[in-house]
Amino acid sequence: MNIGIDIGGSHIGIGLVDSNGEIIKQKDKYIKVKDRLNIEDFIEKEIIGTLKVWQKNNIAIESIGIAAPGIVSNGEIKYSVNLGLFGYNLKERLLKAFPNAKICIKNDAKCAALAEKNIGALKKYDDCIFLCLGTGIGGAAFYNGKLIEPKRSSGFExxxxVIRSNGRTCRCGNRGCFEQYGSMRIFKNNIRYNLKLPKDMEGEKLRIAIRKNINKEVVKRVIDDYLENLCIGIANIVNILEPKAICIGGGFAKYEDILMEPLKEKFYKASHLFYKDNLPEVVMAELGNKAGIIGSALYIK
Ligand SMILES: [Zn+2]
Structure with a gap:
């Protein structure tokens, strides 16, 4: 049994995972606005508190995998714009509480990608891409069944x-980044703005509002603009890496009934692709928000 922990932009998921990738036990904790004021202490307190309770219930805390957003290296979250973490050595801090545990930390999109590749939607593909569309956009690539891992940094950002010259300012400091046009955050903001919905409307409530207005011109236009930008980004990735399949995960999965078919339709028109035949398959992630926990528990070293 391994422990897998997924630190997301809005919540922390802690799971006990068996060797088949089944989550036997799971604890979720949402990150509130006040928790963000001291996010480092909050993350440690949640993880250590939960694992200490599990330990008392005779669960061995021997192997801990952690999926973390942003640039991660040698147990340190070097740079996570979405959580406001810079140079945060989580491994070192957790080792103080669990000195005998083996602790590994990796970029969250890579962890989710490894789970989808091993037991999810990408199982049957050797050359494939995982694209995580959520607050930001992350991902990974596999060639001959292996995750491509550059030495300098985790890569595949x-x-x-950049898909627009002098475009919108990104949280990374650059302008015109793909995630300023193709992330779920941007899609949801545009929908809320154009339908004059409350700024904090989220989840199923927001999806119901979209479905109810799906035939309105304004909604059609927002969806079409969003998918056009998404197709530009996906085509750029495909033109360089020529995968057999692209798996789309992250918050996008919750909008499958609204966005997936029109995305495929637009993508298969192939207007931005270099090779217009033998097109890659576009598939939906299968493991949902469990992919980070499973991937970090089982597949990172
Ligand atoms: Zn950026």
Missing amino acids: YGHM
Whole structure:
């Protein structure tokens, strides 16, 4: 049994995972606005508190995998714009509480990608891409069944590909990044703005509002503009890496009934692709928000 922890932009998921990738036990904690004021202490307190309770219930805390957003290296979250973490050595801090545990930390999109590749939607593909569309955009690439891992940094920051010269300012400091046009955050903001919905409307409430207004011109236009930008980004990735399949995960999965078919339709028109035949498959992630926990527990070293 391994422990897998997914630190997301809005919540922390802690799971006990068996060797088949089944989550036996799970604890979720949402990050409130006040928790963000001291986010480092909050993360540690939540993880250590939960694992100490589990330990008392005879669960061995021997192997801990952590999926963390942003640039991660040697147990340190070097730079996570979405959580406001800079040079945060989480591994070192957790080792103080669990000195005998083996602790590994990796970029969250890579962890989710490894889970989808091993037991999810990408199982049957050797050359494939995982694209995580959420608050930002992250991802990974596999060639011959292996995750491509550059030495200098974790790489595959698809979200920070520049698709507009002098475009919108990104949280990374650059302008015109793909995630300023193709992330779920941007899609949801545009829908809320154009339908004059409350700024904090989220989840199923927001999806119901979209479905109710799906035939309105303004909604059609927002969806079409969003998917056009998404197709530009995906085509750039495909033109370079020529995968057999692209798996779309993250918050996008919750909007599958609204966005997936029109995305495929637009993508298969192939207007931005270099090779217009033998097109890659576009598939939906299968493991949902469990992918980070499973991937960090089982597949990172
Ligand atoms: Zn950026």
